[in-house]
Amino acid sequence: MMNRYFVDLHIHIGRTASQRPVKITGAKSLTLSNIVQEATYTKGLQMIGIVDAHVPEILQEIEQHIEKHRWMEHEDGGIITHGVTMLLGSEIEIYDDHCQGPIHVLVFFPTIDTMRKFSDWMASYVKNRSLSSQRIYVSGKHLQEQVKKWGGLFILAHAFTPFKSVYGKGVKKSLTEVFDPSLIDAVELGLSADTTMADQIEELHRYCYVSNSDAHSLKNIAREYQMIAMKEATFAELKKALRHEQERKIMANYGLNPKLGKYYRTTCARCLSRWSGEQCERCGHRQQIVGVYERLQQLRTTSHTAVMRPPYIHQVPLSFIPGIGERTYKKLIERVGTEMYIMHEASEDELAYVAGQNIAKTIIAARNGTLQVHEGGGGKYGKVKSPE
Structure with a gap:
């Protein structure tokens, strides 16, 4: 029997427990312990992806939690904490000889x-592995091969944003310019794109889409996420879900309406x-920031977008209400x-009793x-505009 899990696979570490910076633009409160607490008790997630786990001090923190706070490694992959995997x-960041611009x-x-073996290998090809989102001085395909060598998953990050993405500026037309398409496990849509928009590019029809927060603060965790059918919240089960194997699958993507994204439409670089x-x-x-909407008009290779996909639900985070x-x-x-619970299940009466009728109506409308x-x-x- 499959269970339902809410999953956000893109959360950064702002600081280590000793307050050393990891993601420079991340909040100081974005520590490993705070993330687990927030994801479990405030957001209601069951699986999270920590995307700075290559940092040696973060791996040491995880091992300390296993020793002192009864976290554990699951035999099928993933760290089981108190309530969230x-x-x-x-x-x-990749910027090899085949890239037009940097790609995350x-x-x-x-x-x-x-992860430690990968981190040790990675240390020879980055300037500082104790920081987040470092540029690696190997080709995209070589990186893919190393990831697969250690049984890893390889996902294109925020694939359409104007900066540091495969379709933003990374390639002229096709991901095959930089990557081996057979070694990609999924494509992350990013805040300014949804399923229908992405499916205008025919080479993406073979891949599963994921929606994640790219959180640089605690409040932004789960601003995008997905609901996944798995038997357990483990690495092995997620791997099957991304491949739609044995009834494991993504049941729904919950992401911002792309119009809410920071890079949806093209704007002036000076006055916006x-x-x-x-x-x-x-x-x-005379300089512009090309929006995802316009960039996809340049890249689209098909008008046929009727690929069998899970529903993409335009989610409005509470912070936008x-x-x-x-x-x-x-x-x-x-x-x-x-x-x-608030966004998916709470009744209008429950919400109105605490926050008032106008806010309750807005949450239900979202x-x-x-x-609008x-x-x-x-x-x-x-x-977003309140219904009132």
Whole structure:
């Protein structure tokens, strides 16, 4: 019998337990212990991917938790904590001779031993393996081969964002310019794209899509995620789910309406107003930040997008809901339940009792996909409009 799991596979470490920086742009509160606490008791996730687990001090922290706090390694891969399974991953930047621009990828390994072996190998090809998202000085295909050597998963990260992604600036037209397509396990859509948009590129039809938060702060964990059918929350079960093997599968992707993403539409690089023509109509600037929507118009190879996919549900995180500040958010979590419960199951009456009728109606409208959205772009998120 399959069970249902909420999963976010892209969470960064901001600081180690000793407060050494890992992800420079990550919040100081984004420590391993805080992530597990937040993911379990506030967000309501059952599986998370830590994408800075290659850092030696982070691996030492995990081993200390196993020794002192009864975490354990599952025989099928993954670290079992108190309520959530942690997968050991790394985000890596590729910029080899075949790239047009830098590309980020995610890799995951089943055990501490395999992650440590990969980290030791990686140390010879990066400048500082104690930091996140380091550029690795090997080819994309060579990296893929090393990941598979140790039984790992290889996922293209935020594949359409303008910066540091395969289709943003990484390739001219095809991922085959840089990668061996047979060694890719999944494609992460990113905040400004959804399933229908991605399926305009025919070479992606063979891959499973994942939706993850790319969290640089605790509050952004699970702003995108997926529901997965597995027997247990383990590395081996996830591997089967990405391949749709033995009834394991992604049941639904929950992601931002792409219009809420920071890079949905093309904008002026200077004033961030909507771009049209050869220069900005507002300020006359001639440089632009190409949006995902426009980039896909350049890349699309088919209008046939009727691939058998799980539903992609346009999710509006609680932090985007008008009227939900820190105080109201805290009340909702304390009195109603986890974010997963609030966003998927709580009744309008439950929500209204704690947060008021207007906010309750907005959450229900977000759940039903009926909220109006103002498009984002140029690094600025879109906005939702209250039903009232």
